[in-house]
Amino acid sequence: MEEKRIVITGTGAVTPLGTGTEAFWEGLVSGRCGIGEIQGFDASSLPIRWAGEVRDFNPKAFMPNPLVLDTAPFARFAIAAASMAVEESGLVTDSDRVGIVMGTALHGMDYLVRSQQLQQETGRAGDPKLMTKYMGNMAAAQFAIRRGIRGPSLTVGTACSSGGDAVTMGALLLKSGMSDAVVVMAGEGAICPSAIQSLHRTRALSPLGESRPFSADRSGFVLGEGGGALVLETEAHARARGARLLARLLGWGNNTDAYHPVTPRQDGAQAAACMGLALREAGMSAGDIGYINAHGTATLKGDEAEAAAIRAVFGDTIPPVSSTKGATGHMMGAGGITELISCMKVLETGLLPPNLGFTAADEACPLPLVTEPGRTARVKAAMSNAFGFGGQNSSLIVGRAE
Numbered sequence: 001m002e003e004k005r006i007v008i009t010g011t012g013a014v015t016p017l018g019t020g021t022e023a024f025w026e027g028l029v030s031g032r033c034g035i036g037e038i039q040g041f042d043a044s045s046l047p048i049r050w051a052g053e054v055r056d057f058n059p060k061a062f063m064p065n066p067l068v069l070d071t072a073p074f075a076r077f078a079i080a081a082a083s084m085a086v087e088e089s090g091l092v093t094d095s096d097r098v099g100i101v102m103g104t105a106l107h108g109m110d111y112l113v114r115s116q117q118l119q120q121e122t123g124r125a126g127d128p129k130l131m132t133k134y135m136g137n138m139a140a141a142q143f144a145i146r147r148g149i150r151g152p153s154l155t156v157g158t159a160c161s162s163g164g165d166a167v168t169m170g171a172l173l174l175k176s177g178m179s180d181a182v183v184v185m186a187g188e189g190a191i192c193p194s195a196i197q198s199l200h201r202t203r204a205l206s207p208l209g210e211s212r213p214f215s216a217d218r219s220g221f222v223l224g225e226g227g228g229a230l231v232l233e234t235e236a237h238a239r240a241r242g243a244r245l246l247a248r249l250l251g252w253g254n255n256t257d258a259y260h261p262v263t264p265r266q267d268g269a270q271a272a273a274c275m276g277l278a279l280r281e282a283g284m285s286a287g288d289i290g291y292i293n294a295h296g297t298a299t300l301k302g303d304e305a306e307a308a309a310i311r312a313v314f315g316d317t318i319p320p321v322s323s324t325k326g327a328t329g330h331m332m333g334a335g336g337i338t339e340l341i342s343c344m345k346v347l348e349t350g351l352l353p354p355n356l357g358f359t360a361a362d363e364a365c366p367l368p369l370v371t372e373p374g375r376t377a378r379v380k381a382a383m384s385n386a387f388g389f390g391g392q393n394s395s396l397i398v399g400r401a402e
Contacts, residue, residue, distance in 0.1 A: 004174055004175050004177075004234045004235075004236070005234065005235040005248065006171055006174055006175075006232055006233070006234060006235070006248065006249040007232070007233055007234075007235045007238050007243075007245045007246075007247070007248050007249070007401065008230050008231065008232060008233075008245070008246045008247045008248070008249060008344065008398070009088070009089035009090075009091065009231045009232075009233055009238050009243045009244065009245060009246060010084075010085035010086055010087070010088040010089030010090075010091065010229075010230065010231035010246070011084070011085050011088060011228075011229065011230055011231075011246065011341050011344065012080070012081035012082060012083065012084030012085035012086075012088070012227075012228065012229040012230075013081055013084070013226070013227070013228050013229075013337075013338050013341055014054055014057060014077045014080050014081050014187075014226045014227040014228075015027075015034065015052075015054065015224075015226040015228075015328055015331070015338055016034025016035065016052035016053055016054055016055070016224055016225070016226060016327075016328050016329060016331075017032060017034040017327060017328060018056075019054075019056070019057050019080070020084060021084070021088075021341060021345070024338065024341070024342075025341075025342065025345045025349075027327065028324055028327055028342060028345075028353040028354075029349075029351045029352075029353055029354075029373060029374075030373060031327075031354050031356060031372075031373035032327065033326070033327050033356055033357075034052050034053075034224075034327055034328050034329065035050055035051065035052045035209065035210075035211060035222050035224075035327075035328075035329050036050065036051075036053070037049055037050055037209075038050065038051050038053065038191065039053060039055070040053055040191060041192070041193070043193070043196075046193055046196050046197065046200075047196070047197070047200045047207070048196050048199075048200050048205050048206075048207065048209065048223075049209065050206075050208075050209025050210075050222060051191045051196075051209075051222060051223045051224065051225070051329060052222055052223065052224030052225065052226075052328050052329025052330075052331070053191060053224075053225060054077065054225050054226050057077075057080070059076040059079075059080060061080075062076075062079060062080040062083045062084075063076070063079055063080070063083070063146070067079075067142060067146070070129060070132070070133065070142070071133060071138070071139070071142060072107075072108035072110070072111035072133045072134060072189060073108075073110060073111070073187075073189030073225070074104055074106070074107065074108055074110075074136075074139065074187040074188050074189035074190070074225075074227075075108070075133075075138055075139035075142060075187060076187075076189075076227075077187040077188070077189060077225065077226050077227030077334065078102065078104070078139040078140075078143075078185045078186060078187030078227040078228075078229065078334070079139060079142060079143050079146075079185070079187075079227075080227060081185060081186075081187070081226075081227035081228050081229035081334075081337075082143050082183055082185040082227075082229040083143075084229065085183065085185075085229040085230055085231050086147065086183060086231060088231075089231040089233075089243060090241075090243060090244075091181055091183075091231055091233070091241075091243070092241075093147040093148055093149050093181075093183070094147065094148030094149075094150075095148070095149070095150065095151070096150040096151050097151055097179055097180045097181070098149050098150070098151050098179060098180070098181045098182070098183065099149070099151035099152040099153065099154075099170070099173045099178065099179035099181070099182040099183070100140045100143065100144050100149050100151070100152070100153045100154075100182065100183045100184075100185070101140070101152075101153075101154045101155070101156060101166045101167075101169045101170045101173070101182060101183075101184050101185070102136065102137065102139050102140035102153075102154070102155040102156065102166060102185050102186065102187075103155075103156045103157075103158075103162035103163040103164075103165060103166030103167075103184070103185070103186035103333045103334075103336060103337070104136045104139070104155070104156075104157060104162055104186060104187055104188060104332075104333045104334075105157065105158075105159050105160055105162050105188060105190075105332040105333040105388065106188060106190035106195065106332060106333075107134060107135065107136035107157070108133055108134035108135070108136075108189070109134075109190045109192065109194070109195060110189055110190050110191065110192035110195070111130075111133050111134055111189075112130070112134045113192050113193070113194045114192065115127055115130055136155050136157055137153070137155040139155075139185065139187055140153050140154075140155055140185065141153065143183070143185065147183075149183065151173075151178070151179045151182075152173055152178055152179060152182075154169055154173075156169055156333075157333075158333075158388055158390070158392040158394070159332075159333075159388025159389040159390055159392050160295070160297075160330070160332050160333065160335070160336070160386060160387065160388030160389065160392070161254075161333075161336060161386040161387055161388040161392040161393060161394035162186060162332070162333030162336060162388070163186035163228060163333045163334055163335060163336025163337040163338075163339075163340075163386060164252075164254075164336035164337075164340070164384065164385075164386035164394030164395070164396055165254055165336070165386075165392070165394050166184050166185070166186055166333075166336070166337070167184050167230065167232070167249070167252065167336070167337065167340065167396055168252040168253075168254050168394065168396070169184075170182035170184040170230075170232045171232060171249055171252055174232060174233070174234050180233065180234055180237040181231060181232065181233040181234075181237055181238075182231075182232045182233075183229065183230075183231055184229060184230045184231075184232055184337065185227065185228070185229040185337075186227060186228050186229070186333045186334045186336060186337045187226070187227040187228075187333070187334055188224075188225050188226065188227075188331055188332040188333055188334045188335075189225050190223070190225065190332065191223050191224075191225050195223065196223065199223070202262065203220065204220055204221060204262075204299060205220045205221060205222065205223065206218075206219045206220035206221060206222055206298065207219060207220070209222060210222070210357060211297075211298045211325050211326045211329060211330070211356075211357050212298050212326060212357035212358060212359060213294070213296035213297065213298045213303060213322075213323035213325055213326055213355055213357060213358065214294075214296055214298075214303050214307065214321075214323065214355065214358060214362060214365040214367060214369055215298070215357060215358045215359050215360055215361075215362065216359075216360040216361060216362040217359055217360055218298040218299070218300065218303060218357075218362075219298070220298060220299055220300075221297040221298050221299055221325065221329070221330040222298075222325075222329040222330060223329055223330060224325070224328050224329025224330050224331040224332070224335070225329075225331060225332075225334070226328070226331050226334045226335075226338065227334050228331075228334050228335075228336075228337030228338040228340075228341060229337060230337060230340070230341070232249060235248075245401035246344060246348075246401060247344045247347055247348075247398045247399065247400065247401050248398065248399045248400070248401060249396070249397075249398055250281075250282035250283075250284065250381060250397045250398060250399045251277075251278040251279060251280070251281035251282025251283075251284065251395075251396070251397035252277075252278055252281055252394075252395070252396050252397070253273075253274040253275060253276070253277030253278035253279075253280075253281065253393070253394070253395040253396075254274065254277070254392075254393065254394050254395075255270055255273055255274045255277065255393050256270065256390070256391045256392060256393065257270045257271075257391025257392075257393065258270070258391060259391050260391065261389060261390060261391075262389050262390075263301060264301060264302055264305040264306075264387060264391065265305060265391070266301060266304065266305050266308070267305070267308055268305045268306060268307075268308035268309030268310075268312060269309070269312070270391065270393055271305065271306060271309035271385070271387060271393050271395075272308075272309040272310075272312040272313050273393075274385075274393035274394065274395045275309065275310075275313045275383065275385070275395045276313060277395070278383065278395040278396060278397050279313075279397070281397075282381070282397045282399075284381065284397065286313050286314045286315070286317070287317060288380070288381050289314075289319050289381055289382065289383050289397070290319050290320075290377060290378070290379030290380055290381060290382060291319055291320050291321075291343065291346050291352060291377065291379045291382040291383070292310065292318075292319060292320070292321045292322075292382070292383045292384075292385070293322065293323070293324060293339045293340075293342055293343050293346075293353075293382065293383070293384040293385070294306055294310070294321050294322065294323045294367075294385055295323065295385045295386055295387045296322075296323025296325055296355070297323075297325055297330055298323075298325065298326070298357070302387070303362075303365050304364045304365060306385065306387065307364065307365035307366065307367050310367060311366070311367075318367060318368055319368070319379075320352055320368055320369075320370050320375070320377060321355070321367045321368060321369055321370065322352065322353055322354060322355040322369060322370040323355055324338075324339055324342055324353050324356075326354075326355060326356030326357035326358070327353075327356045335386065336384070336386040336394060339384050339386070340384045340396055340398060342384075343382035343383070343384050343396075343398050344382075344398055346377075346379050346382050347379055347380070347381075347382060347398065347399070347400050350376045350377060350378055350379065351374075351375075351376055352370045352375045352376065352377055353370065354370050354371060354372055354373045354375070355369045355370055355371055358371050380399060380400055381397055381398065381399040381400075382397070382398055382399075383395060383396065383397050384396045384397075384398070
């Protein structure tokens with residue numbers, strides 16, 4: 001059987017740093033931070049009042065007003081990102097050979113919470129469209145309806161690795177022959193009082209509203225929101241239609257810690273095994289990787305576990321590492337895709353995004369971090385990690401298109 005090589009022909013991003021891949025990337029490499037005081041609602045009574053919010057985003061630029069009214073924020077972000085990715089790729093989606101995979105950790109949690117609160121305060125009947133706005137699969141369903149996508153449609157909910165796992169699922173659809181092209185999209189819009197209060201109680205959030213991945217003074221993550229999308233195709237399909245190849249998806253890995261609902265294994269053994277799976281799929285060794293976009297949420301245990309996993313795989317020859325969550329906050333499932341896009345831009349430009357927020361080295365996280373904007377390197381392949389509650393592990397490898 002002929003080996004199906006997978007390429008990426010389109011990207012889209014909606015982030016706290018801006019809308020569109022170029023705006024997102026420019027914000028990253030310039031060292032700009034998208035985290036600030038919450039403006040979407042009154043957070044003055046909350047224990048945490050900072051987040052990475054998407055601002056200056058107009059959903060009507062990507063979808064008609066009725067669809068805006070029929071979707072929750074997570075779906076709007078995902079649909080907008082997917083629209084950009086399809087436009088860039090030039091893919092004709094009206095086909096039963098095009099599939100779609102959606103990734104989201106918290107679905108329409110913010111909309112559900114606010115709807116319940118409004119109903120209690122006003123006594124009005126519930127929103128008849130509550131379910132179709134809240135349900136995670138509706139982002140993919142609404143995009144498929146608009147674009148005529150009639151192939152497989154799947155939604156992945158694996159916590160913070162949802163975006164990465166959605167990419168893996170898209171690759172498997174292509175490898176299996178079920179689709180010739182797959183739109184992979186992800187979205188999160190869960191910056192709301194209930195999420196903040198819950199995560200604060202678990203001590204996962206930074207009480208200072210500062211994301212400092214791998215830094216000795218890190219104190220937790222900052223909630224973020226947004227969307228990301230890719231168009232994956234078999235290389236044969238992309239070349240047959242004359243598409244421009246942006247990068248190659250070389251490898252992917254997925255496994256589970258089987259350890260604890262929220263705490264990762266401190267030895268990082270399963271995260272390391274996941275990276276090993278991605279390398280094996282790519283037919284590569286650790287020395288072939290020139291940059292790692294780490295999950296790096298800035299939690300004490302999470303960063304230590306990931307640093308241990310990276311050292312277990314790469315030994316004393318670890319390539320440059322950075323977490324971009326210091327700039328965007330933790331975009332949950334959406335981050336798995338936007339962070340892979342940042343790896344693609346590293347391949348294209350040679351610029352390495354800084355590990356924003358880093359101030360002091362931690363001997364428990366001995367990694368060669370990119371601490372300042374402007375650092376460059378010639379990278380042929382890059383790895384992106386995404387790990388989530390439940391012990392979910394995802395690792396992806398992209399390489400240059402040529």
